[in-house]
Amino acid sequence: MRIVVGHLYPDYLNIYADRGNIAVLAERARARGHRLDVRAIGMRDPVPPGEIDLFYVGGGQDREQELVAYDLAAKADPLRQAVEGGAAFLAVCGGYQLLGRFYRDLAGTELPGIGLLPLHTIAGRRRMIGDVLLRCDWAGETLAGFENHAGRTVLEDGAEPLGRVVAGFGNDGTSGFEGCRYRRAYGTYLHGPLLPRNPWFADRLLEEALAHVGVEVRLDPLPDDLERRAHDVSAERARTRGGRF
Numbered sequence: 001m002r003i004v005v006g007h008l009y010p011d012y013l014n015i016y017a018d019r020g021n022i023a024v025l026a027e028r029a030r031a032r033g034h035r036l037d038v039r040a041i042g043m044r045d046p047v048p049p050g051e052i053d054l055f056y057v058g059g060g061q062d063r064e065q066e067l068v069a070y071d072l073a074a075k076a077d078p079l080r081q082a083v084e085g086g087a088a089f090l091a092v093c094g095g096y097q098l099l100g101r102f103y104r105d106l107a108g109t110e111l112p113g114i115g116l117l118p119l120h121t122i123a124g125r126r127r128m129i130g131d132v133l134l135r136c137d138w139a140g141e142t143l144a145g146f147e148n149h150a151g152r153t154v155l156e157d158g159a160e161p162l163g164r165v166v167a168g169f170g171n172d173g174t175s176g177f178e179g180c181r182y183r184r185a186y187g188t189y190l191h192g193p194l195l196p197r198n199p200w201f202a203d204r205l206l207e208e209a210l211a212h213v214g215v216e217v218r219l220d221p222l223p224d225d226l227e228r229r230a231h232d233v234s235a236e237r238a239r240t241r242g243g244r245f
């Protein structure tokens with residue numbers, strides 16, 4: 001099958017090799033005989049209703065977020081309709097913050113979000129940097145990655161976190177939660193990139209994108225020894241030194 005991926009602002013929001021997540025999705029799809037058709041969606045580009053199976057947006061400094069926030073907010077309706085229509089969505093860090101209601105950056109500027117996820121974010125003086133380990137009870141799995149953000153994300157009523165923080169700061173360094181999920185949309189602070197060391201999550205996104213294509217399938221497992229070792233090394237680093245200012 002062909003899976004259409006809408007990569008939002010690849011030229012602006014792409015730090016910590018976040019674009020590597022797309023490479024992992026493409027390779028894991030190819031290994032099962034599927035093909036990723038990646039389309040860049042940039043400034044003033046329309047969001048074609050119903051055509052995109054999986055949206056992706058990476059992270060960025062406050063400056064980049066300021067450059068894209070108003071253009072992204074202008075795409076709020078078609079993006080929300082797409083997710084209500086069953087499209088999958090992965091948003092990392094700065095991109096994750098802009099899926100909420102707003103992001104107030106260090107300068108105090110309030111950037112509009114698209115209001116897809118019930119949350120808002122306010123930047124604080126001390127950055128939350130380091131390795132992170134989450135427990136995702138909804139999937140019976142863990143996620144390991146790296147975070148670097150000034151933003152403190154507040155989950156609002158009805159918000160489902162992506163995971164519980166085992167080690168690291170997470171959304172705000174105090175709530176014990178990280179990320180947010182809604183339908184097939186997932187927001188997280190985890191960079192790294194995230195997917196090479198969390199293959200179960202990459203497959204979950206592919207399965208949900210395929211469901212949007214119209215194919216309900218459980219993907220056959222791949223020989224993920226290297227990926228599992230990368231996960232374990234990252235998890236151990238988080239346990240030993242994550243979540244310290």
Ligand code: GLN
Pocket residue numbers: 015058059060061062065092093094095123148149150151152
């Ligand atoms: N600029 C945002 C913050 O500092 C997001 C940073 C990022 O994407 N790594 O919180």
